[in-house]
Amino acid sequence: MTDITDGAQAGAEPIIRIEAVDKWFGHFQVLTDINLQVRAGERIVVCGPSGSGKSTLIRCINRLETVQKGRIVVDGIDLTAGGRNVDSVRQEVGMVFQQFNLFPHLTILQNCMLAPMRSRRLSRQDAEAIAMKYLTRVRIPEQAQKYPSQLSGGQQQRVAIARALCMTPKIMLFDEPTSALDPEMVKEVLDTMIGLADDGMTMLCVTHEMGFARSVADRVIFMADGRIVEQAPPQQFFSHPQHEITRNFLGQIL
Ligand code: ADP
Ligand code: MG
Secondary structure: OOOOOOOOOOOOOOOEEEEEEEEEEOOEEEEEEEEEEEOOOOEEEEEOOOOOOHHHHHHHHOOOOOOOEEEEEEOOEEOOOOOOOHHHHHHHEEEEOOOOOOOOOOOHHHHHHHHHHHOOOOOHHHHHHHHHHHHHHOOOHHHOOOOHHHOOHHHHHHHHHHHHHOOOOOEEEEEOOOOOOOHHHHHHHHHHHHHHHHOOOEEEEEOOOHHHHHHHOOEEEEEEOOEEEEEEOHHHHHHOOOOHHHHHHHHHHO
16 A cells, blocks of 8 residues: 555544444443444445344444443544534434435425535535435436425435435445335335445445345444344355354344
8 A cells, every 4th residue: 555645545544433332221231342343435234133223323323322331433533532523423424214304394405405504504506506416316306396295205215315415424324224115115215325335435224125235235234132243244144144143133034
């Protein structure tokens, strides 16, 4: 390696570093000794039984949740140090939820313009330009003047992805983005995510779409009872799961 200033090079500081994280909800320990490093441009799929802590883990990465023990550093910002800039991490990390969470009283265009205007202080004109750019990218520019309720679930989820991209995040988190969709709409959302992956976006996706995991993921992480039980490249993960609990899980969903 000749250019050590290039953050995307192998060996560089990971863009996400999670060390020995424990988290409780009251007396209930939801995460136990989580260790995870993600390099810029990596695509991670997180899977595991319901209640295993997948959503909680990725919500910790954009500080929708805080942790009681351990360390989380995202793009050089130590979320666990309690500094004043911790909330700025949300500008670097986009999130897409199972329930699209669009604002129902705003048009598609307004949904996409809101955060860039408020958080990035873009002018209306610049925010509109960037919104149209990403609505075009997810192939629904013609829906810009409609309201969320006028769109199909698949279209709404693509808007949610475009809205997140309008903040030009360095990392995208997806929490079961296709679980609430009718089956015929799953593919259009997965195709949008595959496009993002092809463009080199750093992605953490909680999903049970194992076809997506096989074709896109660099690593599959399996969680159970608040722990990372195993992680491996997809081919190895699916053909040689190491633990009984992983084999049982795969047996149920494949
Ligand atoms: P998953 O996404 O893998 O289904 P979650 O991270 O949503 O799991 O939840 C893990 C566990 O933590 C579950 O038992 C859930 O009931 C519990 N939990 C999640 N959020 C909260 C909360 N805000 N307060 C208390 N318990 C919670
Ligand atoms: Mg969840």
